[in-house]
Amino acid sequence: MKTIRILASLLLGTMVFQSHAQQQLSLSDAIKFALQNKADAKKAGLDVANAESKIAEVRSSALPQVNLTSSLNLNPKIQQNAITMIDGKTGESTTMFIEFGQKWQSTNAVSLTQQLFNQTVFTGLKAAKTTREFYVINKTLTDEQLIEKVANSYYDVYQSKLQLKTIENNLESTTKTRDVIEGLFKNGLAKKIDLDRTNVAVTNLKASRQQVINAVELKENALKFVIGMQMSEQIAMPTSTFETVALNAVYEPIDITNRTEIQVLSKQNELLELNKKAEVSKYYPTLSFTANYGYMGMGPVFPIFSKNEGVKWNSYNGVGLNLSIPIFNGFLTRSKVRQAQIDIDKLQVDIADTKLALNLAAENSKVQIKNSLLTIESNRKNVDLAKSVLEDTNNNYKNGLATLTDLLDAENAYADAQNNLNTSLLDYKIAEVQLIKANGNLKSLIKE
Incomplete structure (x- = not known):
């Protein structure tokens, strides 16, 4: 029976090949x-x-071109700025070095730009x-x-x-x-x-x-x-x-x-x-509209996930027009x-x-x-x-x-x-x- 099936398969394959060859x-x-x-x-x-x-x-x-930016900065040593103070009565001046800024600072902002012309x-x-x-x-x-x-x-x-x-x-x-x-x-x-x-x-x-x-x-x-x-x-x-x-x-x-x-x-x-x-x-010239909104936090500790540990958060935003005029x-x-x-x-x-x-x-x-x-x-x-x-x-x-x-x-x-x-x-x-x-x-x- 197995031999018969094999022969049948070979015969069918031959018929398919001949049919394909005659096309x-x-x-x-x-x-x-x-x-x-x-x-x-x-x-x-x-x-x-x-x-x-x-x-x-x-x-x-x-x-419109919309972008999201986020940054996190660590300032191990905060730069000191010199401030000179003058006594109004005696006229004597005193110079002090004061740190401006915080050890940690995080900024997150969304900006939008749209070509107007x-x-x-x-x-x-x-x-x-x-x-x-x-x-x-x-x-x-x-x-x-x-x-x-x-x-x-x-x-x-x-x-x-x-x-x-x-x-x-x-x-x-x-x-x-x-x-x-x-x-x-x-x-x-x-x-x-x-x-x-x-x-x-x-x-x-x-x-x-x-x-x-x-x-x-x-x-x-x-x-x-x-x-x-x-x-x-x-x-x-x-x-x-x-x-x-x-x-x-x-x-x-x-x-x-x-x-x-x-x-x-x-x-x-x-x-x-x-x-x-x-x-x-x-x-x-080219004219474009810009807008941005940001949220900034700073303090002496890691600002994210911190709770009332001296970290202060504040927001800001702005809109504007950018005009560029080619001259030379x-x-x-x-x-x-x-x-x-x-x-x-x-x-x-x-x-x-x-x-x-x-x-x-x-x-x-x-x-x-x-x-x-x-x-x-x-x-x-x-x-x-x-x-x-x-x-x-x-x-x-x-x-x-x-x-x-x-x-x-x-x-x-x-x-x-x-x-x-x-x-x-x-x-x-x-x-x-x-x-x-x-x-x-x-x-x-x-x-x-």
Whole structure:
């Protein structure tokens, strides 16, 4: 019975593993997985959450500041102060040394400070809100960059798998030819050199297949890293990955003003403008309200918990206004304002350069899409032609009308045509991602 349970467990585990191994990972699934598990996406989300804490930090400067202070002092030897007394009648002076203070002294006080006017604090509050908006937009940009990486890596893996499939088909065809020649050779109807040549071709194809298998494994591992997946997970892709569709965006003008990259830079410009205002605000005076209340006890013995042993307690309080007017600080504020303006000017240069780069990428993606479509159409026709040539050459070889060299060349030509088609499909898909990115629609790759 125990053996039966063990076998059942092993069978169930095998079924679960096979089911897991057969699970397909579409591009949409890969992107969703990356947005949930990749470190870059997680950190961008944490930055958004941390922005709330930064806002609370800045807001705290505008709220009342309440502090409690307590002190306990022991004066083992009280300092004596000299007092000179003059007799009004005789004019004689007498100097005496008298102790002022008590051996023990305890002070407990509560103080409150409230900013009434501080332009730097008010500007900081505005900047805090803008900072939150910046992190939200920056997270969107991080997600888009991650989507682009995932798509490019995903298509690269698929292209290598198509290349592997081409080699395996070619290997299967060449192996069949080798088996036929081997049978003919055993019956004395074929030459040994022909058998040796087909064996060499089979061996070369097996070596090429192993190289591509290794390349596929490396690219799959790279894809898993990009999406944050464990290396032990299995990846299977749908056969419709390289489907081509007509993109109307190729013939439409592209507006880059809504691109996330521009939005991030624009929000950075707002932050720099607020930073400049914060520096300018240091020219303004500051006004704050203060209040305090304290309780002080002193005497010859430990004042706390003492009962009528010469310890005297008294309270005090006060309220006031603190006004600070900056007059001259060695042109420090002026220098910082100028530095802040230069930072704004530099960012404007970056914005102009980024717009130029985005326009370049958009136009290049259009050209690449058009060229890729033409190349794909040409390569598809070439694949059909190479397949037809291979079929004709194979029939001719069987009928003794073609040489083995002609057959092997036809097989290689067919394989090359298929690889060229796969490469052109990869180029198209990469250009498609760039065009979608140029239109600011990368998240459309996530199919709901």
